[in-house]
Amino acid sequence: MAAENPLLTPPTLPYALPDYAAIRPEHYLPAFDEAFAQQRREIAAITRVRSMPTFENTMVALERSGELLDRVARAFYTVSSADGTPEIQEIDERLAPLVSAHHDAVQLDAALYQRVKSVHDRLDELGLTGEDRYLVERRFREMTHAGAALDDEAKARLSDLNARLATLSSTFEKHLLADTNDLAVLFETADELDGLDDGALSAAAQAATDRGHDGAYVVTLTLFTGHPYLSRLTRRDSRARLLEASRSRASRGGPNDNRDTVLEIVRLRAERAELLGAASHAAYVTSDETAGTPEAVQTMLRRLAVPAAANARREQTALQQIVDDTEPVPFPVEAHDWAYVTEKVRAATYDIDTAALRPWFEAERVLRDGVFFAATSLYGITFDERTDLVAYHPDARVFEVSNADGSPLGLFILDLYTRDTKQGGAWMNSLVAQSRLRGTAPVVxxxxNVPRPATGPTLLTLDEVTTLFHEFGHALHGLFAVTTYPHFSGTAVFRDFVEFPSQVNEMWIMWPEVLENYARHIETGDALPTDVIERMRASEAFNQGFATSEYLAAAWLDQAWHSLSAEDAAAVDDVAAFEASALAAIGLDNPAVPTRYSSTYFKHIFSGGYSAGYYSYIWSEVLDADTVEWFGETGGLTRENGRRFRERLLGVGGSKDPLEAYRDFRGRDAEIAPLLKRRGLGD
Incomplete structure (x- = not known):
């Protein structure tokens, strides 16, 4: 079997890159079967040892186990999220309960848990320090948290719940992808898309041709509620159609409706939390995050929601005024109008047309002369495209990353463009995890999901530029972490800390020497005019009421669903009514400011690992804003600043308590004042 299955043979490509040129869909299930069996044998070898549990024969042996499974799973799930063909989706659905069952077989293994507990109970006697000691603490905490101390009957029920939840998450994702594709909006004429530039029109024309609608135009949907084109479409009926399609995803009835799936997920998560001794799923999740409790999360969200909602109302008044003053036939500003009229206000107040900035944001230049340039300036790393290495899809480009001294660091893969087989949104994942124990280097x-023009260069919006820098911040975290144990590799940190490095990396977008380097006009090569840059900076706090409110609405919705007890969750039977009630309870129910995600397309929390954790973006932003202030105080884009940030924070991965790592980097705990100032929410 191994000789015929490239997933079961030792990797031969540089950096252990999977041999995607040889891997076929039929290879995945047999590879998983063998990988499951191999790790079961490895765990059995640990628990059969009769001698006293030690750090080496238990903890290190556990870290060595599952290497094949890790390799196979990372290869598959990279593909399933980025190129989920029907065949891959079918495999994903079949795998979901199998992966869950195997995970439980390891995490809930009574004999293994007793050995880990024995090492943990003698921790002070063993003289362990640093990453070794933290490994024992975290493994014991995580196994206990997962339910390893439960009796056999409770474990059996827990495994059933986990398997069903894994299947439901896969179903949610499948429904969402299918309905997102089905709801792509068909426009018959270019007039209906007045306001879009030639590149956007050509992308829509190509999308229509791909779907068999030659001569028409198709606008595909983004994961979040507010489509970027809403700010540019001059026709109000077109904007309304686009937003209606976005908000109705997976909630229209039929085979791709996610409402029943959402309700079952919520009920089963609440039941599982109760089984594990927690009052709710949110209480269970936050007990092992930096936040500690859902009350701490909700206190922060409420503190921000009141001023954010007030700011949004003031912004709405300003929008209505400009409509009343400038439109031949004034109309009440609704959700589908907000972005469009906002651009009018921005132009009137700051003399900035964000759509007109796109010729300065050509994708390749933003990547090489912006994202890569900032990383080279700060950390000394360099990037060389490896066209000889094949990734999982022709659109995915491979770059070799080297340290300042020329030593190899890892591989970076960029998959920029949208396609029907790709999940919505933007994300980073590790294809190969760094580990000194296993001798592996990172591949991230x-x-x-940028629309590809049918012809000509790809011009990005400012939001897309921000996304590119943001996701590359995650990539840097994955590339720079140097840990012995795979358990702590890369971005394997607390969920409410993981967004911090990516948000910090956004600061370089507007940093003068970076902006000067990449923001060059596609035709003339001229730099973005200084007066435009000054106006852009002056407008950074503009529309923050809307931006903060729509985010907080989603974060609160996540908390509302996952703060339900098992009894209360069983009583909820109407998704839309629950959403409306939850948002009204915190004052974020303004119809003109819809939540960034409604439940039926809230992938982050129902299939993306952020359940009861979507608050982490704003939680991490406290650290981010405080760090940006530090960079400003210490000289900004310098190699010394990069060295400190890399070594003391990014480089530790998950091998250290994240807040301890932050204190080591910053010299103190983070303060919230910089965040409040950035968001225009000062007391």
Whole structure:
């Protein structure tokens, strides 16, 4: 079997890159079967040892186990999210309960848990320090948290719940992808898309041709509620159609409706939390995050929601005024109008047309002369495209990353463009995890969903530029972490800390020497005019009421669903009514400011690992804003600043308590004042 299956043979490509040129869909299931069996044998070998559990024969042996499974799973799930063909989706659905069952077989293994507990109970006697000691603490905490101390009957029920939840998450994702594709909006004429530039029109024309609608135009949907084109479409009926399609995803009835799936996920998560001794899923999740409790999360969200909602109302008044003053036939500003009229206000107040900035944001230049340039300036690393290495899809480009001294660091893969087989949104994942124990170097992937023009260069919006820098911040975290144990590799940190490095990396977008380097006009090569840059900076706090409110609405919705007890969750039977009630309870129910994600397309929390954790973006932004202030105080884009940030924070991966690592980097705990100032929410 191994001789015929490239997933079961030792990797031969540089950096252990999977041999995607040889891997076929039929290879995945047999590879998983063998990888499951191999790790079961490895765990059995640990628990059969009769001698006293030691750090080496238990903890290190556990870290060595599952290497094949890790390799196979990373290869498959990279593909399933970025190129989920029907065949791959079918495999994903079949795998979901199998992966869950195997995970439980390891995490809930009574004999293994007793050995880990024995090492943990003698921790002070063993003289362990640093990463070794933290490994024992975290493994014991995580196994206990997962339910390893439960009795056999409770474990059996827990495994059933986990398997069903894994299947439901896969179903949610499948429904969402299918309905997102089905709801792509068909426009018959270019007039209906007045306001879009030639590149956007050509992308829509190509999307229509791909779907068999030659001569028409198709606008595909983004994951979040507010489509970027809403700010540019001059026709109000076109904007309304686009937003209606976005908000109705997976909630229209039929085979791709996610409402029943959402309700079952919520009920089963609440039941599982109760089984594990927690009052709710949110209480269970936050107990092992930096936040500690859902009350701490909700206190922060409420503190921000009141001023954010007030700011949004003031912004709405300003929008209505400009409509009343400038439109031949004034109309009440609704959700589908907000972005469009906002651009009018921005132009009137700051003399900035964000759509007109796109010729300065050509994708390749932003990547090489912006994203890569900032990383080279700060950390000394360099990037060389490896066209000889084949990734999982022709659109995915491979770059070799080297340290300042020329030594190899890892591979970076960029998959920029949208396609029907790719999940919505943008994300980073590790295709190969760094580990000194296993002798592996990092291979990290960034996925975005930028429409590809049929012809000509790809011009990005400012939001897309921000996304590219953001996701590359995750990539840097994955590339720079140097840990012994795979358990701590790369971005394997607390969920409410993981967004911090990516948000910090956004600061370089507007940093003068970086902006000067990449923001060059596609035709003339001229730099973005200084007066435009000054106006852009002056407008950074503009529309923050809307931006903060729509984010907080989603974060609160996540908390509302996952703060339900098992009894209360069983009583909820109407998704839309629950959403409306939850948002009204925090004052974020303004119809003109819809939540960034409604439940039926809230992939982050129902299939993306952020359940009861979507608050992490704003939680991490406290650290981010405080760090940006530090960079400003210490000289900004310098190699010394990069060295400190890399070594003391990014480089530790998950091998150290994240807040301890932050204190080591910053010299103190983070303060919230910089965040409040950035968001225009000062007391």
């Amino acid at each position: 992937v960034n996925n975005l």
